[in-house]
Amino acid sequence: xxxxxxxxxxxxxxxxxxxxxxxxxxxxxxxxxxxxxxxxxxxxxxxxxxxxxxxxxxxxxxxxxxxxxxxxxxxxxxxxxxxxxxxxxxxxxxxxxxxxxxxxxxxxxxxxxxxxxxxxxxxxxxxxxxxxxxxxxxxxxxxxxxxxxxxxxxxxxxxxxxxxxxxxxxxxxxxxxxxxxxxxxxxxxxxxxxxxxxxxxxxxxxxxxxxxxxxxxxxxxxxxxxxxxxxxxxxxxxxxxxxxxxxxxxxxxxxxxxxxxxxxxxxxxxxxxxxxxxxxxxxxxxxxxxxxxxxxxxxxxxxxxxxxxxxxxxxxxxxxxxxxxxxxxxxxxxxxxxxxxxx
Ligand code: SF4
Numbered sequence: 001x002x003x004x005x006x007x008x009x010x011x012x013x014x015x016x017x018x019x020x021x022x023x024x025x026x027x028x029x030x031x032x033x034x035x036x037x038x039x040x041x042x043x044x045x046x047x048x049x050x051x052x053x054x055x056x057x058x059x060x061x062x063x064x065x066x067x068x069x070x071x072x073x074x075x076x077x078x079x080x081x082x083x084x085x086x087x088x089x090x091x092x093x094x095x096x097x098x099x100x101x102x103x104x105x106x107x108x109x110x111x112x113x114x115x116x117x118x119x120x121x122x123x124x125x126x127x128x129x130x131x132x133x134x135x136x137x138x139x140x141x142x143x144x145x146x147x148x149x150x151x152x153x154x155x156x157x158x159x160x161x162x163x164x165x166x167x168x169x170x171x172x173x174x175x176x177x178x179x180x181x182x183x184x185x186x187x188x189x190x191x192x193x194x195x196x197x198x199x200x201x202x203x204x205x206x207x208x209x210x211x212x213x214x215x216x217x218x219x220x221x222x223x224x225x226x227x228x229x230x231x232x233x234x235x236x237x238x239x240x241x242x243x244x245x246x247x248x249x250x251x252x253x254x255x256x257x258x259x260x261x262x263x264x265x266x267x268x269x270x271x272x273x274x275x276x277x278x279x280x281x282x283x284x285x286x287x288x289x290x291x292x293x294x295x296x297x298x299x300x301x302x303x304x305x306x307x308x309x310x311x312x313x314x315x316x317x318x319x320x321x322x323x324x325x326x327x328x329x330x331x332x333x334x335x336x337x338x339x340x341x342x343x
């Protein structure tokens with residue numbers, strides 16, 4: 001691994017920390033040293049923006065429902081999915097539960113403080129282990145997320161793809177070298193926030209950047225380099241909207257994408273070819289771009305009859321059921337336009 005090229009790493013740390021102590025943002029997870037609360041925030045913030053996690057008090061509500069390892073360890077699948085609704089990537093909450101069960105089972109409910117041990121727990125990768133270790137226990141563990149990787153690639157004018165093994169290893173190496181061993185919690189928060197603010201992907205504010213004097217790139221917009229992106233998969237869904245006596249027909253999902261959730265019953269294009277489309281909705285989920293055609297039908301129009309995994313649920317109880325957010329929006333819209341069916 002190449003050593004970092006800074007002449008005065010202490011001066012870099014001082015400039016970064018001084019700026020962060022004056023301007024750093026306050027988030028609920030920055031006000032705590034509870035490793036469980038920090039783990040929850042880190043898992044929520046994977047693949048979800050800060051604003052989505054903050055919105056509707058999702059973080060606080062989740063911690064109110066699951067304030068510690070024991071409460072989540074014994075929760076049902078429905079409770080987990082409902083509490084995570086709106087955040088997507090639901091395997092994250094299942095892994096949170098497995099992780100809590102492992103800490104209770106192996107470590108009698110006490111989080112191990114070092115990142116190497118934390119990394120052996122279910123659902124905890126190198127980044128999350130470093131985050132818990134440094135934020136909760138003030139251990140000198142580096143972290144690299146997309147913000148930090150961008151800052152380091154620009155700071156050292158690094159022209160290797162940061163999402164390939166060689167590039168990743170180099171970035172982690174630099175993150176470890178730069179980390180202030182006397183203030184790991186503050187340093188990791190600061191460098192991450194630099195990437196979220198001054199060193200943003202599209203609008204880096206280099207002139208006013210607190211570490212401008214240390215930065216080696218002259219073309220920040222060309223960095224970081226990444227390997228080509230995965231293409232989106234186009235998916236077509238044909239969903240049925242059938243209300244009978246104030247109850248809506250739903251089916252339980254079994255596929256890997258949204259296992260355990262309820263969904264509108266689906267049929268093939270052939271099975272619904274004789275039906276009229278009531279509405280079309282488009283949404284994106286992970287690498288899928290879904291076009292959902294909705295068919296509002298009566299019971300005698302149900303193609304193929306009612307399947308064994310399909311059940312009617314009272315409309316007034318839908319709020320209690322785990323439903324993927326896009327499907328909840330589709331149902332709410334269908335109810336708005338068919339107020340008689342849903343009243
Ligand atoms: S000077 Fe510009 S490119 Fe360099 S770290 Fe600051 S914002 Fe990023």
